[in-house]
Each structure stands twice: as structure tokens, then as C-alpha cells.
Amino acid sequence: xxxSQGNPMMDDGLTLQRTKDGGPRIDCRNIKxxxxxxxxxxxxxxxxxDRAVTALIGPSGCGKSTFLRCLNRMNDTIENCxxxxxxxxxxxxxxxxxxxxxLLRSRVGMVFQKPNPFPKSIYDNIAYxxxxxxxxxxxxxxxxxxxxSLRRAGLWDEVKDRLSAPGTGLSGGQQQRLCIARAIAVQxxxxxxxxxxxxxxxxxxxxxxxxxDELRNRYCIVIVTHSMQQAAxxxxxxxxxxxxxxxxxxxxxxxxxxxxxxxxxxxxTGRFG
Amino acid sequence: xxxTARNPDSKAKAMKxxxxxxxxxGRFRFYGLSAxxxxxxxxxxLVITIGSQALSAATYHVVNYDIxxxxxxxAPEGAGRPEDIGRNVEGFYGLVRDxxxxxxPEAAEDRASRREVADFVTRLAVLPTAxxxxxxxxxxxxxxxxxxxxxxxxxxxxxxxxVRERKLDVGAIASIKGEAEGGYRVTGAGAFDAVVAAMAVxxxxxxxxxxxxxxxxxxxxxxxxxTEISAGSAHLELLTGKIRDFAxxxxxxxxxxxxxxxxxxxxxxxxxxxALKDMDRIDRVPRTTLLTNSDSTYPExxxxxxxxxxxxxxxxxxxxxxxPIGILAAVYLEEFAPKNRVTEFIEVNINNLAAVPSxxxxxxxxxxxxxxxxxxxxxxxxxxxVLALMTFPVVIIASRAALKAVxxxxxxxxxxxxxxxxxxxxxxxxxxxxxxxxxxxxxGMARALGxxxxxxxxxxxxxxxxxxxSPTDESTVMPVLxxxxxxxxxxxxxxxxxxxxxxxxxxxxxxxxxxxxxRRKYERRW
Ligand SMILES: Nc1ncnc2c1ncn2[C@@H]1O[C@H](COP(=O)(O)OP(=O)(O)O)[C@@H](O)[C@H]1O
Ligand SMILES: [Mg+2]
Numbered sequence: 001x002x003x004s005q006g007n008p009m010m011d012d013g014l015t016l017q018r019t020k021d022g023g024p025r026i027d028c029r030n031i032k033x034x035x036x037x038x039x040x041x042x043x044x045x046x047x048x049x050d051r052a053v054t055a056l057i058g059p060s061g062c063g064k065s066t067f068l069r070c071l072n073r074m075n076d077t078i079e080n081c082x083x084x085x086x087x088x089x090x091x092x093x094x095x096x097x098x099x100x101x102x103l104l105r106s107r108v109g110m111v112f113q114k115p116n117p118f119p120k121s122i123y124d125n126i127a128y129x130x131x132x133x134x135x136x137x138x139x140x141x142x143x144x145x146x147x148x149s150l151r152r153a154g155l156w157d158e159v160k161d162r163l164s165a166p167g168t169g170l171s172g173g174q175q176q177r178l179c180i181a182r183a184i185a186v187q188x189x190x191x192x193x194x195x196x197x198x199x200x201x202x203x204x205x206x207x208x209x210x211x212x213d214e215l216r217n218r219y220c221i222v223i224v225t226h227s228m229q230q231a232a233x234x235x236x237x238x239x240x241x242x243x244x245x246x247x248x249x250x251x252x253x254x255x256x257x258x259x260x261x262x263x264x265x266x267x268x269t270g271r272f273g
Numbered sequence: 274x275x276x277t278a279r280n281p282d283s284k285a286k287a288m289k290x291x292x293x294x295x296x297x298x299g300r301f302r303f304y305g306l307s308a309x310x311x312x313x314x315x316x317x318x319l320v321i322t323i324g325s326q327a328l329s330a331a332t333y334h335v336v337n338y339d340i341x342x343x344x345x346x347x348a349p350e351g352a353g354r355p356e357d358i359g360r361n362v363e364g365f366y367g368l369v370r371d372x373x374x375x376x377x378p379e380a381a382e383d384r385a386s387r388r389e390v391a392d393f394v395t396r397l398a399v400l401p402t403a404x405x406x407x408x409x410x411x412x413x414x415x416x417x418x419x420x421x422x423x424x425x426x427x428x429x430x431x432x433x434x435x436v437r438e439r440k441l442d443v444g445a446i447a448s449i450k451g452e453a454e455g456g457y458r459v460t461g462a463g464a465f466d467a468v469v470a471a472m473a474v475x476x477x478x479x480x481x482x483x484x485x486x487x488x489x490x491x492x493x494x495x496x497x498x499x500t501e502i503s504a505g506s507a508h509l510e511l512l513t514g515k516i517r518d519f520a521x522x523x524x525x526x527x528x529x530x531x532x533x534x535x536x537x538x539x540x541x542x543x544x545x546x547x548a549l550k551d552m553d554r555i556d557r558v559p560r561t562t563l564l565t566n567s568d569s570t571y572p573e574x575x576x577x578x579x580x581x582x583x584x585x586x587x588x589x590x591x592x593x594x595x596x597p598i599g600i601l602a603a604v605y606l607e608e609f610a611p612k613n614r615v616t617e618f619i620e621v622n623i624n625n626l627a628a629v630p631s632x633x634x635x636x637x638x639x640x641x642x643x644x645x646x647x648x649x650x651x652x653x654x655x656x657x658x659v660l661a662l663m664t665f666p667v668v669i670i671a672s673r674a675a676l677k678a679v680x681x682x683x684x685x686x687x688x689x690x691x692x693x694x695x696x697x698x699x700x701x702x703x704x705x706x707x708x709x710x711x712x713x714x715x716x717g718m719a720r721a722l723g724x725x726x727x728x729x730x731x732x733x734x735x736x737x738x739x740x741x742x743s744p745t746d747e748s749t750v751m752p753v754l755x756x757x758x759x760x761x762x763x764x765x766x767x768x769x770x771x772x773x774x775x776x777x778x779x780x781x782x783x784x785x786x787x788x789x790x791x792r793r794k795y796e797r798r799w
Contacts, residue, residue: 077688079612106691116682118701128700129690179686186690 025050025190025220026071031085033066033075040066043085044246046239048190053212053221055231055252058241059267064224067241068192071222072108073101089190106133109183113195115175117167117182122159125167125178126150129186145185153181154211173204177211184215191215193223197230209234228268232256240264326771333560333573334423334431336394336549340368341416342406348413359407365399369419376552377513377545389541394421395571422562422573423555425765426537427546431555435764436536436543441467441526443490449509449520457497457516459490460506468526469504475530487529487540492522494551496544499526512544537763563772567738568754572765575758577773579740583653583733583748584722584780590657590744591664591721596714598661599668603710606669607676608698627666634663635727643731651732654744659731660721667720671713675706708795712788719784723777725752751777 024047033041041063048054048071056064066075073094075081087094094104106129117125126146129135136142146163150156155177159170167178176196183191193212197205212234215221225231231238232252239249240263248261259265346364348357373390374381380390398421406412422428429435444464451457468488475486488499490507495514499507509519533540549555566576602623610616638659642648648655679702687697703710728734733749734757741748749757755777758770 072689074685074688077685077694102691102693105689110685110689112682112685112689114682116680116686118683118686119705128687128692132690132692132696132700182686182690 024048025089026222027086027088028070029086029088031067031070031083031087033063033070034082034084035078036080040244041070042244044241044244045085046246046249048220048222049237050189050220051217052237053216053223053235054237054239055235056222056224056239056241057226057228057231057267058247060226062241063244064241065194068110068194068222068224071190071192072105072110074105074110076101106186107188108190108192109186109188111176111179111183111191111193111196114199115172115179117170117175117178119166119168121164122150122167122170122178123163125182126185129182133186135186149181149185152184152215153177154207154214155181171204173200173207176200176204176208180208180211180215188219190220190222193221195224195226198226205230228256240267242267323771323774326768327775328768329432329434330563330768330772331560332557334428334555334557335420336423337554337556338369338372338394338419338421339416340372340419342413343368344413347406348410355407355410358410358413359404361403362396362400365403365406365419366394366396369394369399369421373545377548379513380545386541389539390545392424392542393427393545394424395574397569397571397574398422420556423546424538424542425572425763427542428573429765430538430543431546431550431557434768436529436531436538439471439528439530441471441528443468443524443526446519446524449516453511453516456508456510458506459499459509459519463504465499465502465507465526466504468499468502468507468528471528472502475528479530484532486531487533489527489529489540489543489547490519490524491527491544491547492518492524494548495519496547498540512541513548514544560772563769563776567740568736568749568757569738570736572761572763572769575769577751577754577776579737580749580751580754580773581776581780582740583656583737584750586653586741586744586748587656587660587728587750588718588722590654591660592714592718594658594661595665595668595717595721599665599714599717600672600710602665603669603672603676604698604703607673608702609694623666623669627670629663630726631663631724632726632730634659635730637662638727639730649745649747651735651737651747651749652745653741653748653750655731656728656733656748656750657744659727660724663724663727664717664721667717668710668714671717672706672710675709675713676702678709679705708791711791715784715788715791719781722750722780722784723752725750725756728753729756751780 026048028047029045031041031044032039044067056068058064069075069078070083070087071094073083075083083095089104089107092099118128120128123146126149127136127142130142130145136145147156147160150159155174158174159165159178167175170178176199180191180196197208200208209230212221212223216236223231223235235252237249238252238255240247240255240259240261242263248255248259248264250260255264256268259268344353346367347361349364352358352361370391373393374387377390380386399419402417402419402421406417423431426435443461444466445461446459446464447461449457449459472486472488476483479486485500488502488507489512490497490499490509493514495511495516495518497509497511497514497516497519499509501508509516527543529536529540529543546555562574562576564576564581565578566574567579568577569575606616606620638655642655642658643650648658683701683705684697687701688694692700728750734753735747735749736757737747737749739746751773755770755773758766758773
């Protein structure tokens with residue numbers, strides 16, 4: 001594309017493409033998001049590599065969640081929200097008319113700020129997705145999926161004796177890991193996390209961060225966080241948003257040690273936020 | 274603190290503010306408490322007045338008649354089949370009347386007395402016995418005890434609620450002279466002192482030219498009327514029984530101030546009732562017929578079964594129509610419909626519909642269902658449809674509130690694992706909202722159950738003697754039955770109406786209890 005040629009951010013994506021095999025999993029071009037008349041995201045282009053964690057940071061209200069929701073078309077469910085631009089996932093535009101948002105969401109899982117397990121048993125929380133997508137052939141298969149997902153989310157040992165207990169009875173950190181397991185169970189390629197630790201205590205947070213690090217080997221992970229320490233700890237790539245603009249994007253080390261933009265530096269040194 | 278230390282004046286001000294605030298708190302508590310107490314008081318008065326009335330209708334008096342089922346009367350030539358026996362009200366009633374005439378030979382003397390004794394029992398009261406004999410024809414020819422309710426006015430009299438009387442002690446009676454035709458002269462030193470005194474008191478309240486009130490003298494099964502009463506002697510006219518009872522047994526006098534011509538029961542009937550009671554032939558029993566009989570023009574036979582069944586059939590139709598339509602409409606409006614002018618307009622109109630007076634729905638029902646669609650009048654089908662019209666806006670509003678209360682995080686959670694909108698709603702949102710939806714629906718139904726005005730307009734107020742068997746049969750419902758009964762003139766209907774109100778309240782309590790139960794059982798936290 002002509003416009004992307006002169007865009008320094010796209011260059012970043014291209015560099016990345018050269019270093020990682022398989023190229024960027026998701027490639028966003030000129031994304032604009034409107035709530036009614038108000039433009040919440042201004043012409044953002046960026047890409048997300050596979051098997052890596054990308055952190056979106058920025059002050060509250062800068063559009064991180066809004067941007068994240070573009071990636072699994074959750075913005076479709078918000079009244080008067082409109083998305084413009086191209087989002088290519090493995091080369092296919094997810095906003096195409098013939099892409100079913102429901103199928104897309106089974107490929108792009110999401111974990112929310114507040115743990116929101118279904119008010120059902122732990123087992124059913126995990127099994128629900130595979131059931132509606134027909135991923136399991138019979139009960140044994142489903143049991144296996146549940147176990148595998150819970151193991152991957154590091155929750156298996158804690159809940160294996162009470163799978164029929166309600167998911168809402170777990171602690172906050174366990175609930176959040178349950179939600180991660182629920183997302184994993186439908187075999188997604190991408191996992192979006194919107195401030196997954198903001199409602200958790202430090203120990204539970206550390207546990208989730210460890211988990212994210214483990215999951216990085218299998219998935220393309222995008223995490224929104226307001227904690228710069230967290231971004232530094234778990235992510236390989238970091239994007240800094242401000243007032244709906246993507247200010248800077250690069251390798252996490254570079255963003256935190258040697259930001260190119262003044263605004264990024266101000267933010268990570270705590271001068272505003 | 275440092276402020277107050279520096280400025281002693283401001284400490285005093287702070288104390289003053291604190292005092293004021295505490296006074297305001299106290300006042301508010303007082304207002305709240307008095308509001309609650311007023312409401313509770315009103316409720317208590319309602320329950321006590323209706324309950325005490327109803328309590329008197331909870332039991333009634335029945336009379337036992339030992340009769341021989343004479344085949345010639347019960348199953349005469351050519352009418353001996355069981356169904357003929359079951360219909361032979363005249364025959365059974367004749368046996369009962371003969372039994373009464375046998376007990377009270379003086380009643381046979383003239384037509385008026387015969388009619389008075391026949392008033393004891395309503396013709397139709399023998400029907401259950403006739404039907405029982407029809408089922409067991411081997412009883413024909415044997416001697417059985419037929420039990421039939423006592424006439425409602427006499428029933429009230431025995432309960433002390435109809436004709437008021439004062440019971441008075443009578444001293445020893447020394448002599449009785451005279452004969453049946455001209456009456457007797459009863460004397461005894463100071464025997465009637467109490468009676469004379471009571472009559473003087475009663476006379477003081479009456480106009481000067483008022484006729485003498487009735488004074489009855491009872492000894493065992495025998496009763497007579499006293500006239501020309503003085504302290505030591507009186508004239509006794511025997512109404513029933515034997516004159517020698519007055520010499521033998523302790524007598525009691527009854528002063529009945531209400532004039533005989535202004536009462537529904539005569540001195541003679543009172544005398545017979547007292548005699549039957551003395552013979553232990555009258556029992557006070559629970560009035561189960563209130564729930565097992567259908568409506569009747571005789572209060573002692575009337576019951577609410579037809580109305581209860583009518584109410585249930587009507588509610589069934591209402592539930593079948595209003596609940597699915599209301600709930601599905603609510604789900605659609607809340608979860609699927611786009612928010613635009615049209616849905617806003619619909620929403621406003623549903624709220625308006627819920628505020629429309631119920632009688633308007635009755636008019637609409639009469640015009641639409643009966644006149645236009647030609648459905649049967651007075652039928653639970655039409656009643657149920659009318660009440661459904663009235664109920665479903667309530668169901669929609671309650672269901673939408675319940676759906677709104679489901680946190681959006683549940684929806685986004687389901688959507689994020691790739692559930693479709695439909696799956697999200699029906700797998701997650703509706704089950705969570707179900708207790709609230711059901712609560713709203715049942716409360717709407719409870720309101721419909723207590724509704725009478727719209728049903729009057731579609732003819733469900735007609736007298737219905739038979740239990741409806743299908744939603745298209747002629748029928749009435751409990752609130753309308755209460756309305757009809759309360760319009761009846763006879764006094765006996767009053768406690769009966771209260772009893773029916775209690776039955777209706779019991780049904781409403783049952784439904785509200787169901788709501789509480791469903792809430793407790795299925796309400797889940799998330
Ligand atoms: N549903 C919505 N309707 C209208 N405006 C919204 C909505 N959600 C977010 N916004 C606006 O979009 C901007 C970005 O919000 P958001 O993406 O939630 O920011 P962040 O997640 O970075 O805190 C904010 O100005 C917010 O007010
Ligand atoms: Mg956010």
C-alpha cells in the first residue's frame with residue numbers, strides 16, 4: 001500500500017516480518033474507530049507477531065480497549081460503534097462481509113478486566129466453548145479438552161477435585177485463570193487480554209504473568225495493561241497509545257530504555273498517566 | 274480537632290450540629306416506623322374482620338334424619354334405575370319432610386305450619402344422598418341417616434348471629450293449669466322476676482306502642498310462648514313438645530326483642546330447632562361444601578368449586594398466552610431489537626398498556642373475542658385471553674428488568690468464546706434472568722387471579738351451577754363469585770363471602786409463596 005510505505009510504524013512491522021518465521025499474525029492498517037460521531041482511534045496501523053506478547057500501554061481513555069476489541073470484532077456488539085480500515089489475520093480481512101464474527105471469536109479468544117466466569121460449574125465453564133463449536137467427539141474427548149485447558153492455564157491441580165463446583169466460587173486469581181482456560185479451550189490462535197490483572201492481588205498477578213509467559217510459545221497474545229512494570233515483564237513488543245493515536249511501537253526493551261518519542265518517555269517516567 | 278482546640282466557639286457549634294442531625298435521624302426513624310405500623314395495622318384490621326366473619330362460615334349446622342328408604346317412594350314402578358334414584362329429589366325430600374312431621378306432629382295441623390317445617394331443609398340438600406343411594410342401590414329398603422344442612426337463617430340463629438335473644442333464668446314452676454287448646458297458666462313464686470325485669474329494660478328502648486316482644490320458655494325438647502307475664506305467673510302457649518316437661522325439667526326463658534313479623538324465622542321454627550338440638554339431632558360440622566359444592570341460590574348449599582375450577586382454567590389460558598408472548602417479546606426487545614425510534618415507540622406503548630384500567634380490557638375482549646371472533650360468552654377461554662392482554666405488559670416489563678439485571682460481563686464472556694447472539698441469550702442470559710422473569714410472570718398472574726371488572730363485561734358473572742369441564746364451558750371465577758355473593762341480600766351470604774375471600778387470598782398467598790420459593794431456590798449470584 002502507498003500510505004503504509006511512508007509510515008514508520010509499518011516499517012517496524014516489516015522488520016519484524018523478516019526476523020520471525022511466519023510473519024505477523026495480525027496486520028492492522030489505518031484503523032479508525034468511531035463511537036457515533038466521535039473518533040476514538042485515529043488512523044492506527046500496527047502488526048502483532050505470532051508466538052509473542054504485545055503490550056498496549058497508555059493513559060486511561062486513550063483507546064487501548066477499543067483497539068483491542070477491533071481484533072475480535074467485539075466492537076460489533078457495541079451500539080453505534082463503527083470500525084474503519086483493514087485488519088488482516090493471516091492475510092484475510094476479518095471485517096470482510098463473508099467472515100463470520102462468531103467463528104472469528106473462536107479463533108481470537110478474549111480475557112476481560114474483571115474475571116467473568118459463567119455462573120456454572122468449573123467443568124461447564126471450560127466445556128461450553130468446545131460444545132457449541134463441536135470440538136469434542138463424545139464425553140471423553142470433552143473431558144480431555146477440559147483437562148488440557150485447565151492444565152495449560154495452570155489451574156488443574158487446584159480444581160481437579162471439584163470440577164462440578166461453581167466457577168464463581170473460586171478466588172479472583174483462579175477465576176481469571178479459569179477465564180484463560182475457557183479461552184484456550186476453543187483452540188484459538190490469538191488471545192486478547194484487557195487488563196487481566198487489574199482486579200487481582202500481587203500474588204495472583206504474578207501467577208497470571210507466569211502463565212502468559214508460558215502461553216507465549218503457542219499463541220499470539222495481545223495484552224492491554226496500565227502497569228508499565230507488567231508490560232516490561234511479560235511482553236516482547238510494546239505499543240504506546242495516547243489520545244487515540246499510536247505514538248510509538250517497538251521492542252519492549254527499546255520502548256522502556258530508549259523511547260524515540262518525547263510523549264512515550266514522559267509517560268513511562270511517570271510524568272503523566 | 275486542632276480547629277476546635279483553637280476556637281472553643283466552633284466546638285459548641287459542632288455539638289449543636291450533631292444534636293440537630295441526631296434529632297433529624299430520630300424523626301426520620303419515627304416517621305418510617307409509624308408508616309410501617311399504619312400499614313401493618315390496616316392489614317391486621319382487614320384480616321381480622323374478614324377472618325372472623327369467615328370463621329363463622331367455616332362451620333355450619335346439619336340435621337340428621339333417620340329415614341327408611343321406602344322402595345315405593347325412592348324407586349317407584351318404572352323409575353327404579355339408579356339414574357332415576359339419583360334424580361329423585363322429590364322422593365327423598367318427601368321422606369325428610371315426613372320425618373319432620375313425625376317428630377313434630379303439631380306441624381301437620383295446617384298448611385302454614387307444614388310450610389314452616391318444610392323450610393328446615395332445602396329440597397336440593399337431599400341430592401347428595403340421592404346420588405349416594407343411586408350408586409349403592411342395595412341401600413333401598415334399609416334405614417339410613419340422611420344429613421342435610423339446616424336452613425341458613427336458623428343456622429345463623431344457632432351461631433348467635435341472626436336473631437338476637439337474651440337467655441333468662443326462670444325460678445321453680447309450682448303449678449301448671451289448663452289445657453292445650455286455651456293454653457296453660459304457669460305459676461311459681463317469683464318464677465318470672467328476671468323476665469319481667471328484662472322486658473322492662475327492652476321496653477325502654479322501644480316506642481310506646483310497640484307490640485310485646487316474644488318470650489319463649491324451653492324445658493328439654495319442649496318450648497312454649499309466654500304472654501301475660503307477671504312476677505309469679507304467666508300464660509303459656511305450647512309450640513312443641515309436652516307440657517309435663519315444664520314441671521319435670523329446669524326451664525329457661527328467651528327474650529327475643531325483634532318482632533316475629535320482622536324476622537326471617539318464626540317462634541315456631543325456633544322452638545323446633547331448639548327441640549332438634551335437645552334431641553342431639555343437630556351437629557355443627559366444618560363446611561367442606563364451600564370447596565366441594567358449586568354455586569346455589571341457597572346459602573347453606575352454596576360453594577365455590579365451580580368458581581375455583583373456572584379461575585384455574587382461566588389462569589391456565591392466561592399463562593399459556595401471556596407468559597410465552599410476554600417473555601419472548603421481552604427477550605427480543607431487550608437482547609435483539611435495534612435501539613431506534615420504532616422500538617422506543619413500542620416500549621412506550623407497552624408501558625402505557627400496563628397502565629390501562631382493567632375494565633377497558635374487558636370492553637376490548639367483549640368487542641374483539643365475542644362480537645368479532647364469535648367466541649363463547651362467559652367462557653374461561655375468553656376470560657383468560659382478556660386477562661392475558663392485561664397481564665402480558667406486566668410480564669414484559671418484569672422480564673426486561675430481570676434481563677437488564679444480568680451483568681453485561683456474562684454476555685461478553687459468552688460472545689468472546691464464540692457463542693452467537695442467540696446462544697448467548699438462551700444459554701446464559703435467560704437462565705440467569707429466569708427467576709426474575711418467573712417472579713414477574715407469577716405476580717402478573719396473581720393480579721389477574723384477583724381481577725373481576727373485565728370479566729363482568731364478558732359475561733362471566735352469570736350464575737353457574739355446574740363445574741366447567743373445558744375452557745369453552747360457561748364459568749365464573751372466584752373474585753366475580755365474591756362480587757355476586759356480596760350482592761345477595763340474605764344475611765347468611767355475608768360470612769360466606771368472607772370465607773370465599775379467604776379462599777381467594779389463600780390462592781394468592783400460594784402464588785406469592787411460589788415466587789419466594791423460586792427466588793430462594795434459583796437466584797444465583799455472579
Ligand atoms: N461504548 C462506548 N461508547 C462511547 N464511547 C466510548 C465507549 N467505549 C469507550 N468510549 C470512549 O472511547 C475512548 C477510549 O476508551 P477505551 O478504549 O475504553 O480506553 P482505555 O481502554 O484505553 O482506557 C474513551 O474516550 C471513551 O470515552
Ligand atoms: Mg480499558
